[in-house]
Structures are given as C-alpha cells and as structure tokens.
Amino acid sequence: MSEQLARYLLRQQDTAGQEGPVFTAYLNAWDALTGANTVTISGSQQLVNLAFLGDPAAITTGRVLLLRTPASPVILGNIRKPVG
Numbered sequence: 001m002s003e004q005l006a007r008y009l010l011r012q013q014d015t016a017g018q019e020g021p022v023f024t025a026y027l028n029a030w031d032a033l034t035g036a037n038t039v040t041i042s043g044s045q046q047l048v049n050l051a052f053l054g055d056p057a058a059i060t061t062g063r064v065l066l067l068r069t070p071a072s073p074v075i076l077g078n079i080r081k082p083v084g
Contacts, residue, residue: 020068024079027064032056037075039064050075 028046029038035056039047050066052059052075059078066073 022065022067022076023073025064025066025073027059027061027075027078030059030061032059039066039073039075041066041073047073053077 023041026040027037028040029036031037033056035052036049037052039050041047050073054077059075063079065076065079067076
C-alpha cells in the first residue's frame with residue numbers, strides 16, 4: 001500500500017465524528033507461511049487469524065493498519081517510519 005493511500009485513509013472520518021475505516025493495532029504474532037496471526041487492539045483486546053492483504057512475506061510483527069469491515073478487521077500492512 002502506498003504511503004499516500006495510508007495517509008488518506010487515516011484522515012477519513014465519519015461525518016458524525018465516529019472513528020474512520022482504518023485504525024492502528026499491534027501485530028504480536030505472524031506466521032508468513034500460514035498467515036496465522038494475533039493482533040492487539042486498544043491495549044488489551046486480542047483478535048486471532050485476521051484476513052490480510054498483500055504478500056505474507058512482506059508483513060512483520062509490529063504496528064499495522066487495519067481496515068474496519070462488517071465481519072472483522074483486515075490487516076492492510078505494516079506501518080513503517082521512513083529513515084532520514
């Protein structure tokens with residue numbers, strides 16, 4: 001996902017002031033072979049085996065962007081801070 005798209009999605013807000021469709025979380029465990037994962041939301045709520053977009057080899061543990069969907073969040077990818 002491009003950095004510009006990530007910034008755009010993070011700025012989106014519901015007109016009623018609700019949270020936007022994209023939010024951050026922490027990916028505690030990740031298996032690139034099976035896609036098995038554990039994600040922590042809001043410090044204590046853990047979700048297991050969320051769907052994800054993209055190449056599983058490109059995802060690592062750490063901060064991730066999640067897309068809110070009616071069924072459950074979807075992992076969009078890692079949040080990386082550019083060096084320099």
